[in-house]
Amino acid sequence: xxxxxxxxxxxxxxxxxxxxxxxxxxxxxxxxxxxxxxxxxxxxxxxxxxxxxxxxxxxxxxxxxxxxxxxxxxxxxxxxxxxxxxxxxxxxxxxxxxxxxxxxxxxxxxxxxxxxxxxxxxxxxxxxxxxxxxxxxxxxxxxxxxxxxxxxxxxxxxxxxxxxxxxxxxxxxxxxxxxxxxxxxxxxxxxxxxxxxxxxxxxxxxxxxxxxxxxxxxxxxxxxxxxxxxxxxxxxxxxxxxxxxxxxxxxxxxxxxxxxxxxxxxxxxxxxxxxxxxxxxxxxxxxxxxxxxxxxxxxxxxxxxxxxxxxxxxxxxxxxxxxxxxxxxxxxxxxxxxxxxxxxxxxxxxxxxxxxxxxxxxxxxxxxxxxxxxxxxxxxxxxxxxxxxxxxxxxxxxxxxxxxxxxxxxxxxxxxxxxxxxxxxxxxxxxxxxxxxxxxxxxxxxxxxxxxxxxxxxxxxxxxxxxxxxxxxxxxxxxxxxxxxxxxxxxxxxxxxxxxxxxxxxxxxxx
Numbered sequence: 001x002x003x004x005x006x007x008x009x010x011x012x013x014x015x016x017x018x019x020x021x022x023x024x025x026x027x028x029x030x031x032x033x034x035x036x037x038x039x040x041x042x043x044x045x046x047x048x049x050x051x052x053x054x055x056x057x058x059x060x061x062x063x064x065x066x067x068x069x070x071x072x073x074x075x076x077x078x079x080x081x082x083x084x085x086x087x088x089x090x091x092x093x094x095x096x097x098x099x100x101x102x103x104x105x106x107x108x109x110x111x112x113x114x115x116x117x118x119x120x121x122x123x124x125x126x127x128x129x130x131x132x133x134x135x136x137x138x139x140x141x142x143x144x145x146x147x148x149x150x151x152x153x154x155x156x157x158x159x160x161x162x163x164x165x166x167x168x169x170x171x172x173x174x175x176x177x178x179x180x181x182x183x184x185x186x187x188x189x190x191x192x193x194x195x196x197x198x199x200x201x202x203x204x205x206x207x208x209x210x211x212x213x214x215x216x217x218x219x220x221x222x223x224x225x226x227x228x229x230x231x232x233x234x235x236x237x238x239x240x241x242x243x244x245x246x247x248x249x250x251x252x253x254x255x256x257x258x259x260x261x262x263x264x265x266x267x268x269x270x271x272x273x274x275x276x277x278x279x280x281x282x283x284x285x286x287x288x289x290x291x292x293x294x295x296x297x298x299x300x301x302x303x304x305x306x307x308x309x310x311x312x313x314x315x316x317x318x319x320x321x322x323x324x325x326x327x328x329x330x331x332x333x334x335x336x337x338x339x340x341x342x343x344x345x346x347x348x349x350x351x352x353x354x355x356x357x358x359x360x361x362x363x364x365x366x367x368x369x370x371x372x373x374x375x376x377x378x379x380x381x382x383x384x385x386x387x388x389x390x391x392x393x394x395x396x397x398x399x400x401x402x403x404x405x406x407x408x409x410x411x412x413x414x415x416x417x418x419x420x421x422x423x424x425x426x427x428x429x430x431x432x433x434x435x436x437x438x439x440x441x442x443x444x445x446x447x448x449x450x451x452x453x454x455x456x457x458x459x460x461x462x463x464x465x466x467x468x469x470x471x472x473x474x475x476x477x478x479x480x481x482x483x484x485x486x487x488x489x490x491x492x493x494x495x496x497x498x499x500x501x502x503x504x505x506x507x508x509x510x511x
Contacts, residue, residue, distance in 0.1 A: 181239075219247075
């Protein structure tokens with residue numbers, strides 16, 4: 001039986017802050033199906049709350065197009081092909097222009113292409129129950145330009161990353177209580193980076209070293225084995241992953257550089273049913289992050305500093321523990337969890353004393369810090385009546401840099417939301433309260449960051465109202481955003497959040 005459907009979604013936010021449209025078509029038969037779509041997005045300059053007004057320039061344009069097709073080869077196997085593409089043009093770096101005396105600072109265009117082919121075979125045999133193979137290619141292209149006020153130098157930068165990937169996995173089910181996943185993955189990045197500086201005074205162009213070493217290669221491979229054991233009330237997940245990398249860079253001054261870090265990481269988690277409604281869960285996980293090309297080889301202005309390469313970095317390592325409790329009944333869904341993450345050999349930026357380039361302090365990176373992050377999260381949903389539901393969630397994080405005896409950088413404050421919603425047949429009405437506490441517990445790097453500053457980020461509360469009507473082939477959604485027009489900013493952001501605005505979204509379907 002053949003089925004075809006057409007879908008269109010249009011969204012508008014007042015003051016021209018957003019005009020987007022997505023059209024998608026879907027076609028299905030007994031042996032294959034297809035879905036494809038295109039999105040056109042125009043984001044205007046963001047209007048902040050209270051006395052912030054229009055933040056110029058913050059607007060940009062974006063195009064997305066995608067397709068996905070699934071072919072049923074046999075009763076046991078299928079093939080999936082997917083392509084996802086994103087193009088952004090003239091994306092301004094607002095805080096550079098507003099806070100750092102730039103006449104121009106923007107991403108001229110950013111393009112990302114992803115294509116993958118996935119094969120899945122199901123045999124229902126004990127040791128080879130499923131086979132999954134995934135091959136992918138990606139390409140990311142980014143071109144940037146910047147020029148400071150009262151400067152004759154106009155700089156263009158271009159970075160291209162080509163990626164190929166292959167993953168293969170076997171799912172085994174030795175018995176009803178035991179499932180095992182075994183496999184490997186391989187990814188290879190090739191990085192091409194260049195820069196050109198044009199002087200309007202003497203009408204010359206000079207080719208410069210790009211942000212990264214041109215021609216760098218980053219290979220990442222791993223082998224993994226994961227077990228899921230189910231003993232009625234007790235569920236256990238345990239696994240090992242061995243990760244190894246090969247990083248190659250070529251610098252004019254230092255020649256060829258090759259780094260081959262590796263690590264064995266593990267995870268162990270349990271979920272235990274205490275009674276009909278209550279569950280206890282916990283996990284212990286080790287982690288590993290090898291230095292990437294950005295860590296090792298970046299050269300130039302990054303955020304509020306000038307970075308120079310560091311080629312002797314070691315991997316960062318972490319140990320994460322978590323414990324929590326869940327309660328579920330007909331009316332209540334509640335969970336609470338606490339976690340602690342210990343970090344060592346952290347790659348940190350270190351100020352090079354007495355060195356300044358283009359008016360920026362110079363930093364390089366070193367493995368010099370140990371830190372920890374403690375946190376807790378709570379979620380609560382309560383069915384007040386047949387039509388009314390209350391929802392609350394909150395997250396708190398505390399980070400400490402043990403080496404420097406100061407807070408970790410960019411730790412968010414307490415944040416969350418409260419929401420009450422009314423749902424009846426084809427109508428939905430929701431009132432939401434979003435909040436964040438004040439964050440003035442700052443590292444020195446936060447104080448030096450012009451997006452945060454010495455006083456930190458003030459706390460805020462905003463209220464939104466959302467209403468939706470659904471019909472046979474049409475749904476209409478309208479929202480009142482930041483009703484009280486509060487001036488607010490997410491901690492670490494260089495742009496203020498949206499002020500009072502109205503959203504309208506219209507979606508229709510033809511089947």
